[in-house]
Amino acid sequence: MEKTFTCPYCGGKKFALGKQDGYAEVYPADKFFSFKSQKLYHEICLDCGTVVRSYIKNPEKLT
Secondary structure (H helix, E strand, C coil), X not given: CCCCCCCCCCCCXXXXXXXXXXXXXXXXXXXXXXXXXXXXXXXXXXXXXXXXXXXXXXXXXXX
C-alpha cells in the first residue's frame, strides 16, 4: 500500500516506521488484567520528526 498522506506540519512526504517496545504496549481499556497486548507503531516524518500516524497491526486481538 502506497502512503498518500503528507505531514501536517512541514508538508513532507517521506516517512519511517517506528515501533514502541517494552512497556509501551496497548492493552484493552475495559479489562483490568489482560495478556492481549499489541505493539504500537508510528509513521514518523523524516523531515521534521512529527508522528503523523500511530496504530497497532492487529486490532482484532484486543477483544
